[in-house]
Amino acid sequence: MTTLMRESRLTEIPFVDLRAQSRALHDEYEGALWPVIDRAAFSLGPELAEFEEAFAAFCECGYCVGVSSGTDAIKLALLATGVGPGDEVIVPVNTFIATAEAVSHLGAKPVFVDVLADTASIDPQAIAGAAGDATKAVVPVHLFGQPADVEALQSVADERGLVVVEDACQAHGARYQGKRVGSLGSAAAFSFYPGKNLGALGDGGAVTTNVLETDERLRLLRNHGQADKHTHAVIGYCDRLHNLQAALLTAKLRHLDMWNAARRAAARRYDELLADVEGVTPIACRADAEPVYHLYVVQVDDRDRVRDELGEAGVQTGIHYPVPLHLQPAYAHLGHGRGDFPVAEALAGRILSLPMFPEITLKQQERVVATLTKAVARR
Numbered sequence: 001m002t003t004l005m006r007e008s009r010l011t012e013i014p015f016v017d018l019r020a021q022s023r024a025l026h027d028e029y030e031g032a033l034w035p036v037i038d039r040a041a042f043s044l045g046p047e048l049a050e051f052e053e054a055f056a057a058f059c060e061c062g063y064c065v066g067v068s069s070g071t072d073a074i075k076l077a078l079l080a081t082g083v084g085p086g087d088e089v090i091v092p093v094n095t096f097i098a099t100a101e102a103v104s105h106l107g108a109k110p111v112f113v114d115v116l117a118d119t120a121s122i123d124p125q126a127i128a129g130a131a132g133d134a135t136k137a138v139v140p141v142h143l144f145g146q147p148a149d150v151e152a153l154q155s156v157a158d159e160r161g162l163v164v165v166e167d168a169c170q171a172h173g174a175r176y177q178g179k180r181v182g183s184l185g186s187a188a189a190f191s192f193y194p195g196k197n198l199g200a201l202g203d204g205g206a207v208t209t210n211v212l213e214t215d216e217r218l219r220l221l222r223n224h225g226q227a228d229k230h231t232h233a234v235i236g237y238c239d240r241l242h243n244l245q246a247a248l249l250t251a252k253l254r255h256l257d258m259w260n261a262a263r264r265a266a267a268r269r270y271d272e273l274l275a276d277v278e279g280v281t282p283i284a285c286r287a288d289a290e291p292v293y294h295l296y297v298v299q300v301d302d303r304d305r306v307r308d309e310l311g312e313a314g315v316q317t318g319i320h321y322p323v324p325l326h327l328q329p330a331y332a333h334l335g336h337g338r339g340d341f342p343v344a345e346a347l348a349g350r351i352l353s354l355p356m357f358p359e360i361t362l363k364q365q366e367r368v369v370a371t372l373t374k375a376v377a378r379r
């Protein structure tokens with residue numbers, strides 16, 4: 001019994017494997033951490049400035065401001081681009097709840113829109129219909145690491161005078177029409193939650209922008225509105241990125257292009273292995289995008305049973321996301337019901353995220369696909 005259990009443990013295929021990175025980067029972490037600890041400069045130190053410069057360069061963007069999380073990055077990006085209490089902000093319903101929470105934290109109101117059936121990404125046409133007099137901004141989410149159709153939604157945003165703030169929390173390094181995400185709108189929010197493509201060893205986030213005044217405003221807002229030692233120009237927040245995390249992130253950033261390339265290679269292998277499997281449809285990839293596959297998502301019938309069978313065979317999977325935001329109890333007060341966003345609701349019952357991380361092996365992927373093929377055939 002014990003041996004059997006040990007064996008099935010050994011052959012588990014994890015959904016993500018963060019320990020592989022920790023093992024590989026052990027020495028680099030030490031080299032990054034000790035200088036900060038020895039100088040005891042833990043807040044707003046030179047390592048933060050160094051990381052901000054490196055991440056702005058990575059995003060091919062003018063400015064980067066390190067903040068405490070991706071959620072706070074969205075909140076501060078909206079605030080710095082002019083969104084405030086009572087304003088409306090358009091948000092897709094298929095995203096992590098933080099996209100809407102950040103809007104609510106400002107006393108603004110999220111206005112939900114549906115997504116596209118093939119890419120599961122925000123529907124640019126739906127934005128025009130949702131925008132009213134109080135609408136100030138739209139937050140496209142680069143879901144699963146694939147850029148949203150920014151060109152289409154920017155033209156709607158321009159017509160309506162809306163600010164575009166990218167939620168790039170799943171898409172560090174992705175390209176849209178050759179340009180890196182983070183430089184496509186007025187500002188962009190990134191998360192360094194441990195499981196993201198670039199993860200801190202704890203929480204962290206950043207806002208990127210090409211506008212100097214937005215950068216300056218963000219620096220005030222993240223640090224108690226402090227203009228100089230005893231002058232607080234605005235009521236701000238305690239939303240700084242820790243210096244230690246910044247030092248670690250600079251070390252990890254050197255590997256990010258390679259990790260993203262490994263994710264793309266793994267995604268191509270899944271595409272090939274799944275090409276002839278009936279009943280499994282990968283989420284479509286835009287021809288003008290270079291995604292970074294934070295997640296590799298497929299659609300299947302009978303998803304919950306298929307997922308259970310994969311789990312029993314030791315293949316861990318995820319669902320992103322099983323409940324669209326308009327059906328979450330937290331947003332019940334907006335008065336939506338089932339049927340309001342039919343595309344997202346249909347996707348929610350069919351999507352399945354397969355194991356995806358830079359170190360995943362061909363053997364592991366072949367087993368995922370073999371197990372999945374068996375599960376979808378059994379009906």
Ligand SMILES: *Cc1c(COP(=O)(O)O)cnc(C)c1O
Pocket residue numbers: 069070071072095096098099141167169170190191192193203204205
């Ligand atoms: C992770 C994530 C966030 C929030 O980031 P945190 O760092 O966890 O606050 C926001 N939006 C999306 C799409 C995310 O995946």
